[in-house]
Amino acid sequence: MTGRAPVLSVRGLSVRFLMPGGRRVAAVTDAHFDVRAGECLALIGESGCGKSVLASALLGLLPGNAQTAGRALLGDLDLLAADERTLARTVRGRLIGLVPQSPAAHLTPVRTIRAHLEETVAQLTGARRTRGALRPAAEAAAERAAFPVDHLDHHPHQLSGGLAQRAATALALVGDAPLLLADEPTTGLDRDLVDRTVDELRRHVHQPEGGGARSGGGRARALLMITHDLAAAERIADRIAVMYAARIVELADAAAFFGAPGPRHPYSRGLLDALPDRAFAPVPGLPPELGALPDGCAFAARCDRATDACAVLPPLRAHVACHHPHAALTEAADRA
């Protein structure tokens, strides 16, 4: 960690969906975390745990039946309280660059990648809106995401999944936003492409500010990557946040999490043991429904360390929310 001020500071973020019949679905509950400049935080967890809802909340893209609580501060701006006009004109693309989960749904099917990039460059940068100025700027943007320039005149359906993802990444990088939000950026890519995509994102986090009148000066970038690809998370992340059943159950340093002493929450251990280069053993059972969470620890039903104590919800203490965590580095961390 760098000690610099956090770019994004999330405090007690909760999201509830109101369903027909008065049912409430707890998609995110009481999330606390910071992402600092020059740092990558990877938010990992099984599908359906609420990771993408958290991302949507930060961008103000939740559906109408969602209720949010808590704060998400990006500089002085509370993203959860901001109105649509602020979100549309200053946040999306400019303060937060989104690398989307499904580029096939993100790209406009009837327009070429060049048209996407030129429009984005024209909207988000000071480039003069002439063909002569936009064309090289769009090509440079494509190259930053390793998108082949000879494919720029293709339409989205003519691209493989990997190339479509790179096109979407190129679009996210155009605005030079201080926070990059990557929602499953590597889904469906092959391993080499995952590595390249992730390295490109990493490079963007470390890249020094490129000047320009728009920027605040001296600002470095932060990356919040939401992923279920643990190998990608290991490659890129400085810190790991593990999400299970709408709650962040562990926050850890990436090196300690993937190496020694390893994760502390039994669920995090289970996730790592499911990797094909580890035990390749699934976590038994299924994650609970977010609409019908138990009162106590939501993981207890799948946990081999569960006891009667797990009927009470464990608070996030010493960066882990568990009554029976695996050994910590120091006992002091346990008492903290």
Place this chain on the structure above:
Amino acid sequence: MLDLRSVTAGYDKRAPVFRDVSLSVAPGEAVGLLGPSGCGKSTLARVAALLHRPDAGTLHLDGTPVRHWRHRAPREQRTAFGVVFQQARLSADPRLRLADLIAEPLRATGRREGAAGRVAELAATVGLTADLLTRRPHEVSDGQLQRACLARALVLRPRWLVCDEMTAMLDASTTAALVRVVEDYRAATGAGLLAVGHDRVLLDRWCERTVDWAALTAPTTPAPTCPPGTNKVRRGN
């Protein structure tokens, strides 16, 4: 034996996706086909599963040459395959509840009787609860939907499984769970498997033999008497 010889296929006869590719899978064998995005490995998997007619080349299924693909293939050949695709969302009818989704192949082949029991049995195998079976695809997660799609692929007890990037969208735990279901099924029935993917670590762990797409297509020897079948050299069993 699932035997593809000198297959050329694509979506435009003038520009096929690949030419002259040969690959065979022995009964009960698990073969991983490894290649980067966009190389044509999914097209080859579709040819093998009778879902895409190749422009040239032959496919033998247990010694019988395949002459027709897709809906024109005879039912006993079509139903010999269970296929799981990468994108569960795109391969599930959004109008069907998961129970109906899993039972659909039984209905389509006129085997409605006993469908409920078979669905319940498979749901337990793939780890779907009774509550999930009553929902439609938009009400479940990608992982849960892919579990249903795997159950649907197994419902007719196929002799061959083709898994095209089955786990590419899924988290590690669901991946391990679904691979275990496939392997349990294969151990019980002796079904053969063609698993297409781009994750070498996964395919090496899953399959007895992993074939590189580059090795299938690399030596483009033009001699027609000697089709490039490099995978045959690599075959360990």
